[in-house]
Every structure is written in structure tokens, then in C-alpha cells.
Amino acid sequence: ASSCLSRRWFYSLHLFPRRCSSLPSSLPSDSPRIFSAAAALRLQIPRGSRGSRSFFPKKGQDLELECESLAYKGLGVCKVVETGFVVFCERALPGERLVARIVKKRKGFAEAYKLKTLSVHNNAVTAPCKYFGECGGCKAQNLAYEAQLQAKEQQVHDLVARVGKFGRSAPVDHPDSYMMPIVPCLSQYHYRNKMEFSYGTKKWRPVGEYMTASKEAENVDPKVMEFALGLHAPGRFDKVLPIDHCLLQHDTSNQVLAMIQEFGEKNVHQLPPYDVRTHEGFLKHLTIRSGRDCNTGELQLMVNFVTKDDKPELLQPLVDRISASFPQLVSIVNNVNTSIGPSSVGEKEHVLHGVGFITEHLRGLVFEISANSFFQTNTDQAEVLYRCVEEQCKLKGDSSEIVLDLFCGTGSIGLSIASRVKHVYGYELVPEAVADARRNADRNGILNATFIQGDLNKLTGDFGKDFPKPDIVITDPNRPGMHLKLISYLLKLKARRIVYVSCNPATCARDLDLLCHSQGGELGMETRYQLVHVQPVDMFPQTFHIECICTLELCT
């Protein structure tokens, strides 16, 4: 059992009633590499509830449902009260009785949106955010934190058991147990060091549950160009809910946001927001990041304006205003992104104020973070996550081991264990992140770390020439998980241990299956790994996002 979590938490979690959904045991056969939300849904249909067609509700029909549990991504798994037919419903919570309207019919289940709560769910709490229900952000605020943890732990267990084909774990105290209780996060609000907001020309006006949920209400005049800065309304790429205060970010970041809002409203013609439909306008995104001065520990802020055009001079009055008001702003940058897609990564960057990066402490090291580099968004909980990763590496501590850190970002995981190993080799796609990783190694006096830029989704025959055979592989891919070629490569590489950090347990479970059950199978490999440890860590309270660490040992 991991020493990085309290066993008492496990028992307290089990005071909540558990309803284990029974999930089908395999991935959809059509395309195991494409794991869409729909596929995730298909995977989670309770077996006994596949209704005959006569039980199938019609599109547009309003039905009374009872929510039984939460599925992947926080969708409520509900049953139609009279028939038991399974319906997945957004914002439905376990124990809630509700009225919902069917929006999609699928084979054996349906999808619905909530119209009205008839009786509240178990573990109901009052959501503290004024935007709750209208904002596409943290949707779990009205669920008690312990119940959020329980739902996340259960989802990881279900996915590993069914999609990964490992079966249900033995109880935590049993020597054969692979599943560890989730590690809670101490700060349940104000924990994010980075928030990304969107500009738009259409304001989403909160008018209550019915309107938002139905998506029917186009409650703005399409001809009027407005100034909107905030977060997208749920499921709406073109509607921005204006936000001047987000409970997930630092209070000072909120003050900066409010000032940028006010300035934008008053100067809409000089700084027009970008329209995602017409592709006209200038301001696309605003990112506010926070860190700490490495000497004083004081708050540092970075603001990044993503614009359609390369006209940094237009931003100068706003830059002067906020930099004069907030001494914590050590960096204001402008990333120019001319594409019509939703990306906020710039093709060109201008530093408009300060140094162009912020710093942060993590595991006794100092990290420089630039605007386009990935850095864990919950710094305090990243300490916990990285400590768990290090424990799972089971390092000998004699500086004899080689570690390969795949998807390394700014190098933070590898650098945090460099003092205990012979050499760390980090691999990362984003050139700015690789540059940060190299600078971070220098800044911390670390000489035994090498960072290589490359695309792990496009492995060539040369891959592996830059590093010796590793003893331990740490892999931390983004949501789509690892490419099949990378999994094949790892099976040939035969490192003693693989520590897989994931922010998407569905794709992680799929990859674990391939790493552990491919003997003589589709990859034609004889190598086999054994799953020894699954550790969910809550990095994102009030949301249904899940992080977990899964450890594999090479079978000899």
C-alpha cells in the first residue's frame, strides 16, 4: 500500500453507499484507438438494463428518472422510473429524482438533459459559485467533496477493471490488491495556477437551469456585436458566459480579470473581441497564470493575450493599466494565433511587460514557466502527485538507474528525481517547454538531465538512439493517451518498471490493457507487464476530471 495516503480516508470514503456499475469487459471492436466520449458511454451501460425497443423512449420525450451513480466525465447514470431503461444525463447526481428530456437515442440507452429536480441527490451541498449551472467549468460543486472523491475513485476502478480487463481489485489490505484509495486535495477552491478565458462577441446571459440546459434559447440578438470575456457556456463554442470572478483561481488573479473585463467593455472598438463564426475581431483568449518568486515566495502573475493579428501595439494601453495596478504582474505577453481553430497556442510571441515567464517552487526546485509550456495546474497537489510517482519508481537510491520521462513538459517530474538517479532523459513535443526544461535543469544545477524535442505520436526508426536503455519509464501523456507505436516500442524496450501518469483513466485503461495483455496478440509481443498499483489523486476538486498513477512491473 502506498504510504502517501491516509488509510483512514479509504474507510471514511466507504461510509458512503457504493453502487458498482457493471460494465462490459472489452473496448468497442470497431476502433480501439479512438476512444470517444460516445465509446466511453457505450462501455458503461449496466448489462441487465438493455431494454427492448418497446421500452425505448422517444427523442423529445420528458421522463421521470432516478440517478444511480456517476459514469465517466460525471454523467449521471439514471434509470427511467417505470421501466428501468438507462439514460445518461448531464448534471444528474446519485440519489436525485428528476425530470429530463431525451435528446439522443442510442442502441440500448439514451441521453437526456435535466429539466427539473424533483428530489435532491444524496450528499447535496450548496454550490458557492454564482455561475454554477450556467458555466461549463466546475460542475461538481453541488456534490459534497467526499462524494466527489468516491465517484472518481469508483470510475477509475471501473475503467481499469473493465476497459483494462484487470477485473475488480481485491480489497485494499489484500496483497493482490491493485487499487488504492484516492488521495484527496486539501484546497478545494483557489487551487488553480492557470485559468484560460475566451473572448467572444455573444454574451451568454444566465437565465436559469431550464434555458441553459435546453440549448434552445438563443437569448441574444445575432446582429449585435457584444463584448464577452469569460468561460464557454456548456456545449457552446460560440457563447461566452462573462465571468469576473472564478473560485478556482487566486483572488489577485480575479482582480486582474475584473480590470481586464472593465477595460474591454469600455474599449470594445479599439480592442474588438474575436467572433468564432465570422473570424473577425482581435482578442481571442486571455490566460492568467500564477506562481511564486523563488527568493521571497511572493505571488507572481503572468497574463497572456492571444490575438488574431500581429498588432501588439493595440494592447499597450491595457498593458500599461494593469501593470501599473498590479506589481505582482511580472510578465505580460501577446501570443499571435492566426488560425481559425480554438487553439490558444501562439505562432509568434511578444513580451509586452516584464520577463516573459513566471517561476514556481515544486519539490524543492525552482521552475521557470513560459506562456506556452505545460505546468501542473494545481501546484500543491502536484507535490503530492510527484511524491507518489517517485515512490512508484521504487528507485534504488544508488544513482545507478536511467529514467526515461515521456511527455515531460517543462521537465518537472524528471528533474524532481534527478538527484537519486544516474540520468534522466525527457521527451516533449513543445519546443518552448523543452527550452524551459533545459533552463530549469541549469537553474537548479542539475547536470544529469537531457531533454529532447520530438513527437511521440510519430515515432521513426531512429527513436531511442538518443538515450540508453532505461530502467524506469515515466509516461504522462495528455488526454488521448499513448500512440500504438509508442506502446509497441515500450514492449520492445522492456524497462523494469513503467509508471503511467494519466489525466484520462479511459485511455489509460486502454493502454494498460495493451501493455499487460498483448502476449501473442495484436502487437505480436511476448513481453508482458503486470499491473501492481493504481493510485487516483484528486488534482481537480469541483470538477469530474481525474488523475491517476498506474504502475506496471515487467514480468520475467
Ligand SMILES: C[S@@+](CC[C@H](N)C(=O)[O-])C[C@H]1O[C@@H](n2cnc3c(N)ncnc32)[C@H](O)[C@@H]1O
Ligand atoms: C499532461 S502533460 C505532462 C507534462 C509533465 N509530465 C508534467 O507533469 O508537468 C503532457 C505533455 O505532453 C506533451 N505532448 C503532447 N503531445 C505530445 C506528443 N505527441 N509528443 C510529445 N509530447 C507531447 C504536452 O506538450 C505536455 O507537455
